[in-house]
Amino acid sequence: xxxxxxxxxxxxxxxxxxxxxxxxxxxxxxxxxxxxxxxxxxxxxxxxxxxxxxxxxxxxxxxxxxxxxxxxxxxxxxxxxxxxxxxxxxxxxxxxxxxxxxxxxxxxxxxxxxxxxxxxxxxxxxxxxxxxxxxxxx
Amino acid sequence: xxxxxxxxxxxxxxxxxxxxxxxxxxxxxxxxxxxxxxxxxxxxxxxxxxxxxxxxxxxxxxxxxxxxxxxxxxxxxxxxxxxxxxxxxxxxxxxxxxxxxxxxxxxxxxxxxxxxxxxxxxxxxxxxxxxxxxxxxxxxxxxxxxxxxxxxxxxxxxxxxxxxxxxxxxxxxxxxxxxxxxxxxxxxxxxxxxxxxxxxxxxxxxxxxxxxxxxxxxxxxxxxxxxxxxxxxxxxxxxxxxxxxxxxxxxxxxxxxxxxxxxxxxxxxxxxxxxxxxxxxxxxxxxxxxxxxxxxxxxxxxxxxxxxxxxxxxxxxxxxxxxxxxxxxxxxxxxxxxxxxxxxxxxxxxxxxxxxxxxxxxxxxxxxxxxxxxxxxxxxxxxxxxxxxxxxxxxxxxx
Numbered sequence: 265x266x267x268x269x270x271x272x273x274x275x276x277x278x279x280x281x282x283x284x285x286x287x288x289x290x291x292x293x294x295x296x297x298x299x300x301x302x303x304x305x306x307x308x309x310x311x312x313x314x315x316x317x318x319x320x321x322x323x324x325x326x327x328x329x330x331x332x333x334x335x336x337x338x339x340x341x342x343x344x345x346x347x348x349x350x351x352x353x354x355x356x357x358x359x360x361x362x363x364x365x366x367x368x369x370x371x372x373x374x375x376x377x378x379x380x381x382x383x384x385x386x387x388x389x390x391x392x393x394x395x396x397x398x399x400x401x402x
Numbered sequence: 403x404x405x406x407x408x409x410x411x412x413x414x415x416x417x418x419x420x421x422x423x424x425x426x427x428x429x430x431x432x433x434x435x436x437x438x439x440x441x442x443x444x445x446x447x448x449x450x451x452x453x454x455x456x457x458x459x460x461x462x463x464x465x466x467x468x469x470x471x472x473x474x475x476x477x478x479x480x481x482x483x484x485x486x487x488x489x490x491x492x493x494x495x496x497x498x499x500x501x502x503x504x505x506x507x508x509x510x511x512x513x514x515x516x517x518x519x520x521x522x523x524x525x526x527x528x529x530x531x532x533x534x535x536x537x538x539x540x541x542x543x544x545x546x547x548x549x550x551x552x553x554x555x556x557x558x559x560x561x562x563x564x565x566x567x568x569x570x571x572x573x574x575x576x577x578x579x580x581x582x583x584x585x586x587x588x589x590x591x592x593x594x595x596x597x598x599x600x601x602x603x604x605x606x607x608x609x610x611x612x613x614x615x616x617x618x619x620x621x622x623x624x625x626x627x628x629x630x631x632x633x634x635x636x637x638x639x640x641x642x643x644x645x646x647x648x649x650x651x652x653x654x655x656x657x658x659x660x661x662x663x664x665x666x667x668x669x670x671x672x673x674x675x676x677x678x679x680x681x682x683x684x685x686x687x688x689x690x691x692x693x694x695x696x697x698x699x700x701x702x703x704x705x706x707x708x709x710x711x712x713x714x715x716x717x718x719x720x721x722x723x724x725x726x727x728x729x730x731x732x733x734x735x736x737x738x739x740x741x742x743x744x745x746x747x748x749x750x751x752x753x754x755x756x757x758x759x760x761x762x763x764x765x766x767x768x769x770x771x772x773x774x775x776x777x778x779x780x781x782x783x784x785x786x787x788x789x790x791x792x793x794x795x796x797x798x799x800x801x
Contacts, residue, residue, distance in 0.1 A: 272554035275544035280551070305669075306548040332574070332673050334566035337616040340532030340559040347619070350558045352567055352668050364556050364668045377574045393555055 287385030287392025414443025428468030444648030452510030458487025465524025493788025494756025532559030594746025596774030658685030756787030
């Protein structure tokens with residue numbers, strides 16, 4: 265753990281714990297509307313499509329595509345790994361189901377828009393941060 | 403439908419001393435700007451009956467706000483009929499748009515609007531602060547709320563990171579390059595040379611830009627605005643009470659305050675643009691004037707790419723054509739097709755946070771730009787502020 269870079273951790277609440285702790289079982293989870301099937305992110309008590317309240321926690325495949333990215337060079341905090349890749353990825357399950365994340369386990373310079381990636385979790389204290397690495401697809 | 407904001411006019415402007423690190427009381431800077439604006443309009447503080455500011459008194463990043471409504475209200479012993487301060491609005495200039503609505507509906511006659519920052523002094527001699535790493539993470543505090551919780555754990559500590567991703571997507575879809583984006587920064591620096599209050603006034607070359615250190619790709623140092631200390635204020639008056647004042651009133655022709663996409667840095671439908679797309683669209687829905695009628699445009703450049711996005715959104719060039727449009731700098735220069743950021747913007751003038759653009763639009767329409775004055779007696783100007791989920795703009799016309 266000593267060589268992991270510093271991270272601000274999220275405050276876990278009843279509303280978001282499925283997202284931040286699903287990684288304990290290797291699951292990337294979002295709320296999904298049981299009436300119309302819309303995936304919802306960030307969590308909300310009402311479906312933004314049909315306004316139903318009957319929502320469930322469901323896991324996605326973890327496969328995603330890099331929609332955009334940036335290589336951060338600025339030492340906002342000391343870190344051993346500048347530049348590192350911040351990205352917005354779009355999950356396979358739904359157009360617009362997006363997440364800000366880091367692309368890891370590859371050279372930062374290899375990250376590109378359209379890159380296929382898969383979720384991998386980094387545990388910090390009581391949360392599992394969903395990061396993405398290059399996908400190995402058959 | 404009557405376009406009600408036309409019942410509003412800009413009648414006075416004021417600015418404090420502006421500097422990189424002044425070490426002065428931020429309330430004093432604020433009051434300097436406010437009193438200057440009141441005097442500029444030919445009013446006395448007794449005649450001010452409305453007060454509006456962004457973001458108001460609050461915590462947040464060091465130096466982000468120098469004074470709130472209550473501070474100024476009490477310091478000047480104003481007698482107010484209407485007042486508001488807050489951050490949940492269409493960008494920094496949302497505070498001015500609200501003032502237009504207040505005078506148009508008769509809730510106030512003369513509204514003092516202000517924005518005050520002291521980020522230069524507050525951030526000290528170290529590097530520019532990242533969000534949430536000063537007070538937050540270092541002490542084991544946790545990020546809360548969608549904006550912080552879904553960015554900071556991914557080491558995205560700054561709007562530099564968030565907006566860089568919009569720029570990167572724009573580069574990808576439209577072929578925009580750093581060599582093109584550079585001209586937003588170079589143009590700003592050229593104009594800053596004519597602004598005695600600008601922070602950086604030495605020439606900036608394309609080579610300087612391309613050899614500068616990277617902050618967050620594709621942004622280098624010169625794509626990021628410069629934190630400073632300073633306050634800006636203006637008076638929004640009822641148009642029918644503006645004619646007897648000291649200056650020719652600048653009529654508010656139209657405002658744009660729309661946000662029709664999701665209010666988010668990362669969830670907006672089109673990642674090549676941002677909330678400003680909707681604000682700009684609304685502006686043109688409320689006037690018969692067209693982009694070709696605009697003589698000067700002051701476009702928010704907290705990051706260079708935001709100004710490029712405003713250029714496209716406001717229709718000064720086609721969507722996706724911003725890169726070729728600014729390339730070489732001729733079209734956006736003081737004597738170009740559409741002069742932008744004539745005071746150096748925030749990139750070179752200093753991060754006065756939105757209000758500097760409206761201030762400069764007024765300076766230009768009143769013909770007081772001196773060495774940086776746009777030629778040809780400009781009569782119509784647009785002032786636009788905000789990036790990410792923030793965006794608001796005003797179209798001003800001198801009678």
